[in-house]
Amino acid sequence: MNRDRQAIETLRILAVEQIAKAKSGHPGIALGAAPIIHLLYSKIMNISPKHHQWINRDRFVMSAGHGSALLYSVLYLAGYGLGIDDLKEFRQFGSKTPGHPEIHTTPGVDATTGPLGQGIAMAVGMTIAETYLGAKFNRSDLNLFDHRTYVLCGDGDLQEGVAQEAMSLAGHLGLNKLIVLYDSNDIQLDGKVANANSESVSEKLPAMGWNHILVEDGEDLNDLEKAVGQAQLSNKPTIIEVKTIIGRGSSVANTPKAHGSPLPAEEVAKMRAEFGGEPFSVPNEILDFYQESIIEAGETKYESWMKLKEVYAAKYHREAEQLDGMISNDYPVDFMRLLNFEESYSKATRVSGGDILNVLQTVHPGLIGGSADLASSTKVKGIDGDFSKTNRTGRNLNFGVREHSMAAIANGIALHQGLRPFVSGFFVFSDYMKPAIRLSALMDLPVIYVFTHDSIAVGEDGPTHQPVEQLTMLRSIPNMNVIRPADANETLTAWEVALETKTNPVALVLTRQDVPTVTNRKLSAHLKQGAYVLSPERRHLDGIIMASGSEVKLALDAQNRLFEDGIDVRVVSVPSMFLFDRQNEKYRESVLPKQVKARLAIEMSEASHYYKYLGTDGSLMNIKGFGQSSPAGKLIEAMGFYVENVVSVFKEGYKNSQK
């Protein structure tokens, strides 16, 4: 057995040993795709395990995230900091080797994967980031950015809509630094691929602007290497379809059983016996080989890049400084001087939001993004033209009607580092992005989602376009900051929060319709605390009305009317429950004092999260069903969102609370 073969068998045995010990995992892909992983890590990728955050490293995305055990095997051998004991702790509580790869848990993992299709789309985002940064910062003699993004995906990945959307866009954009290795084994969980899919990948992908290269025997390293070399020279993204055998060499090879169940312990023991050595042991020559070919070679690559960067910094001082700020995501913007909205300003928050973003982009070089074919409605558009085959420094990403992959691509851009992605669409279509938004939150990525047309006030377009339950959906995601500002000033502070944010996604939820200015710069600064007393009671605190977004004005009007009727309430603006729930108890109590039982929350949404602030006697004025097609004003009134009704609902609750 030559060294490559021995290395491949090492990856295989380590993977199935991890899975067998955990009694949980996916041996099929580990056995089938080991040669691909070996080749990528030992011969192809420019990586430096000791500097696993090196920004110009080649990226690797295990889109088939269930192949984690295979990935951990190679990360261990390649010196990323995993020890053999970590492999023994595969899938255990608190271990560095979780069931699917997670970026914060395991050094060397470039993307958290598992939900199929997402990895491919994130890789597209990484490639966009590399391409943009290269075009912006590289100089004729000094290529700071010059890396590729490699993906390992399976049959299931390619069936996902999000992957198809992203690949379509990658083809359109000619992202030639993207190379997808497709572990094509003709088997998926429920049986043969042929039972669920009969596309011709070799014809379909070229029709989408991709190269397709077939490697007929996934064990043939020469062919594999040749294919990758060919891909590297192309001006298009490439998919290398590698024919492999799922569960290769095991008793369940070439069957769906190989996918997700551990091999029997005896079978693994037998495989180990044939390979030689103790369980979880690795032949010294393999350790040496990886040490040399990856760890030491990587050190050299990294150091020569650092030297390059020094030369660059000397020659292009300003650019280097800007780049450092962008990489560290530390780019201060003086919001107080940026913009000022007059008291008389009364435009939709999507409009003020768009104005703010346009100014921000001129002072923050890291901002890049766009909309899913709705820029003219959401007012969210990148500057410097469309990013395209011919304009690699365009900061507008024209995603087309591809909401889901838009969000996943934004994740990839954020993962790459160096850029601050923002994406946009109608709020109701956040539904299409949910799986990727969840991954933003899980990966602590500060992706900025700008959602406009935020309630039934969408009006004529009707219930399919009127969000109702989307605020609840997003508020329920852990680590997700949902901000629904009341006016232009709160929108400005919301953008400030978004830019300052480093470890969670932020959703700005903006109106379609005009809203008056109800705060000022000083008041709206309290948005950072999530909720605040916007208009205090005048003499005695009889009750509290909470509201967010366009309903804040309604709350203020109701406050006045109630005062005329002898009831003295305060109005609390609640732009972000996420931020408010993170304040200390003293602050929260100062805004919503416990002894005040008469409480009303007003929000044109399903709004269930308000219940936690309402207690037994509070009431919620929300939207109970779907909306309907109608001019907005009429519909809002029909749904009860007018002053008289607010006053009457509050009084009802007030009466009950006095009992």
Next chain:
Amino acid sequence: MNRDRQAIETLRILAVEQIAKAKSGHPGIALGAAPIIHLLYSKIMNISPKHHQWINRDRFVMSAGHGSALLYSVLYLAGYGLGIDDLKEFRQFGSKTPGHPEIHTTPGVDATTGPLGQGIAMAVGMTIAETYLGAKFNRSDLNLFDHRTYVLCGDGDLQEGVAQEAMSLAGHLGLNKLIVLYDSNDIQLDGKVANANSESVSEKLPAMGWNHILVEDGEDLNDLEKAVGQAQLSNKPTIIEVKTIIGRGSSVANTPKAHGSPLPAEEVAKMRAEFGGEPFSVPNEILDFYQESIIEAGETKYESWMKLKEVYAAKYHREAEQLDGMISNDYPVDFMRLLNFEESYSKATRVSGGDILNVLQTVHPGLIGGSADLASSTKVKGIDGDFSKTNRTGRNLNFGVREHSMAAIANGIALHQGLRPFVSGFFVFSDYMKPAIRLSALMDLPVIYVFTHDSIAVGEDGPTHQPVEQLTMLRSIPNMNVIRPADANETLTAWEVALETKTNPVALVLTRQDVPTVTNRKLSAHLKQGAYVLSPERRHLDGIIMASGSEVKLALDAQNRLFEDGIDVRVVSVPSMFLFDRQNEKYRESVLPKQVKARLAIEMSEASHYYKYLGTDGSLMNIKGFGQSSPAGKLIEAMGFYVENVVSVFKEGYKNSQK
């Protein structure tokens, strides 16, 4: 101008007049695609406007739902029951002509559309239903089911992942009764299609098992008709790419401005002047033509089908009776005799759910469905083999890893009538289906969603596979019944509820892990009330513990321990908040009496909807962040879901409530 041209111009002028009067709408597609609509309704489709629910009618799905004004124009002319006054009320509150087509609002609308991509996927579902029912019920001489499904889609539709998934499956299944007319005008909202997409449709679709036919001039009715004729003869689904001009004939023709803004009133007046007649008027000869070619011809078609059905009923009595039951969705199943779970039964609810479904399918002929490549895990699989090119009566739909289109296809099957679709996946992947689930709810479709692996108890697969916020997401959708049963008995009742349901989707949320039997048949029947006292207090009601699903057992154990410590609580099982909230106040008060302040809800999810039952003194034991990869038992304990902790959290709240 010949009659066809005059009819087409009539559709155009009526559409832009509607839009101009409403000052809202999408003239671009109406002007561009009018010939396609005219041809379909007047020459191609087998429809009978007076019997718009006729089960063997050709279906038409306006996937580009923003083309509603065009659709309403033809529905008016074709005698579906819209009057000219309805067109004048386009997009107004309470009108029959909402912004996007809605099935319950407008006779003749076969699917509620608007969110792009969904229409194509629903049409795939309709075609599956027709194909299955035809194969099952047609006899050599008597073709009860013999209709096609036509779709009008635009460039945006085809960029959506959900459409690509569904089209991939349609090609795989060889659904030749599906004909998609692609309004190909090279323009989308944010600019030229070429700015966002450069796929070759003519190469891509054939690679996916479709015919592609190009009609170079969308005004050429002969070519259009020939293309449809060719499509009708094919053994594959067909996409007819029709080159059109967006906003044809208007001042904004061939520009994105034509898409979504009304033409100026003066321009519409000028168009009307050129056409002749008063606004909203139609030449008599056109009215006559539609009367004859559609309304009367349709009457004849319908009557001859009814005769066919009579002959069929006489010859195939049993089949006809079965079919009637299936069409009326009135198929009683005697659940009391169906299955019995012993007290000692303790399997995962996914397993009991699968066992129940398998029995149900043998007695309920309308059930059809499957899983997104997870049948072996979710235990949800249709019987009679895979529905495929060679087995048209298979009741298992092998969706592949295409969650989003799976849900949309189920909508299409439900829309068709005659079948009861069920679909399945891991609960966390309900995220992928959200946009289509929302449409199930909006359309009142009784689609059955079976979601398994319902909490962090998924264990080793880690946070990407562990649902946390999905219960909240689904509970927040209006008209959606989310049921999380505690054991096999509640699962049985849940399936009973699902089958009895006629006007809303139902999600059954089932465990991966084993759960003991904690109810019996008599108790679990109360699931129909949504929440019920599973284990009452013994002497004096000191407090209430609520729980759902696998946490009910934990609540019962805590109840015992608390009683030992002198605190007498009741345990309320809360399988469905949707059902509980629909009970009268008396019942709700009997389950959760107001005066009982010490309340605890336990659920391994974000669980925010419990706040409405908790009041100021209640506590919620929920999941606060994401899960992590670990054997389930260990993780559940780390998250605090063990008896001692429940007892201690309850006592804390109890103490506070006594103050």
